[in-house]
Amino acid sequence: MHVLITVVGKRTEHWTDLFDVLCEQPDVTLTVLAADVSPVTRRELARLTGRHRRLRYHVVPHLLGESLTGHMASVLFRLPGHHDVTNARPDILHVIGEAAYLTTWQALRLRQRCWAGVPTTLYAAQNVVTRFPVPFPRIERQSYLSVDHAFPITPEALKVLRVKGYRGPATIVPLGVDTRVFRPLTTDAAMRPFTVGFVGRFEPHKGVADLLRAAELIDCDVSLVGDGSLNGEIERAAARRPGRVHRHGWAGHAELPLLLNRMDVLAMPSVEVVQRNTLPWIGIPLREQFGRVLVEAMACGVPVVGSDVGEIPHVVGDAGLVFPAGDVPALAARLARLRDDPSLAGRLANQGLRRADAEFDWRRIAGTLCATWRGLQSPTRPFRTPPAEAGHSTREAIS
Structure with missing residues (x-):
């Protein structure tokens, strides 16, 4: 199972723990597409590729960015038309980013253009119903129509998803910790x-x-x-x-x-x-x-x-x-x-x-994610037609 994960923002170091555990799953090949991340994240990704042959990562340039606007929603991947990440079709696209993020819109556009029909899942952490300025509400609505399964990190995040219009399946999946690294130690x-x-x-x-x-x-x-x-x-x-x-x-x-x-x-x-x-x-x-x-x-x-x-x-x-x-x-x-x-x-x-x-153990969380992703690969799962291009009307179709 080839999983492509997109992630952005300066505070992404903790996601590398999840990537590490996912790569320990015997059937998982992982590609990470990242932008506007910290030097610590880059070092951790490089370290993980030395441990796992089935992990690849791409830290690509970005436009705008969190340091300029103060919000990760404004980050944009600067991805060339022909890039290694588009060559291998993933079995699952997982977006670590809210529905209204510009990079979420880019990831869904990339799927529509290069890997039509690939099941897509979305991380969700918003615990406040926030009304964003244009064009973010349209991006958010299109994301909700395109996503096959959402992973809110708390019950409150799930409530916000529902209030804002997401009607698809969802599983609460918290942020985690690597209990092999974070453990009690003898101190003075x-x-x-x-x-x-x-x-x-x-x-x-x-x-x-x-x-x-x-x-x-x-x-x-x-x-x-x-x-x-x-x-x-x-x-x-x-x-x-x-x-x-x-x-x-x-x-x-x-x-x-x-x-x-x-x-x-x-x-x-x-x-x-x-x-x-x-x-x-x-x-x-x-x-x-x-x-x-x-x-x-x-x-x-x-x-x-x-x-x-x-x-x-x-x-x-x-x-x-x-x-x-x-x-x-x-x-x-x-x-x-x-x-x-x-x-x-x-x-x-x-x-x-x-x-x-x-x-909160990442190994348990990785098991939940992988079980959902394997279910989405089932040939009997409902097919959700991706929304039309920005500027056109969108409708959700299930056949």
Whole structure:
């Protein structure tokens, strides 16, 4: 089964774990078409091709891009008319990108032009019903008519798909973690102060400032992994509390599991904001769609604390504590509770380990994806006629 996957955006490193696991399936040959990805993603893709003979990847140039517009929906593949990716017909086309993305439109156009009839599946993470400016609504509608199966990452993402008009089959498939890499490690926990950690972008909507204030209230150490516009605020906090605020740059798989294991709790104190970097007169609510680092921490046996924004409570489940977003005293109280009650921290850590293995292990997720893809290859499956070219009317036909 030859699967072609398209993926774009700077924060795509975690998808390489899924690609790795998919290539371990004995009947899967994988081609990855990527654009506007990070250097870390490029390195990981190159490393994987050294491990798997049945993996090929193409990082192609792009037009526009996330760094210019602030949104991945604007990325465009710059794919020549004759390219290696078009030569081999895939059995499945899987698009990692929302229905309204320009690259999703390009992938579906490529299928229509080069591989008519190839079953297509779509990742979906939107947990807010967002009305995009022209031409994105038309692209979104055409995508919903063309896709044979959707993979929303949460129940809320499935609800948004239905509200926005997708009527096809769907299976909830969460983001995952490689539990062979992210696992409990022996560390010197007894020799260090209680440490709360954060992994992600140092941006206002991630609640980094709230975390720094909460840590100061209970006088605990902070370990921050990532980068962003709040670097200055973090440096000022470190100056106020010498030796208590520790900052690390972006960490790959070789380093992140160890950094997580050196935390006593991982916090995701996100707040909801309105994003206006696409068009200034259009506000797009921005709330956490998943919180992948939560499951990475769970897999390492680290209890988690998260705000009640977006999908964080759904992902945390019974493996951590939730607090009202923006409520610094409440966040401090949750952290202090885990510091002062080792039995509670241990119980949440064990529940997180079970949750990571049962629900979020990439191997389980890959099995679900492959089972769906094999079913779509069945000669008896309904055929969905692809929509007409942009500018023409579209109708869904099932015969």
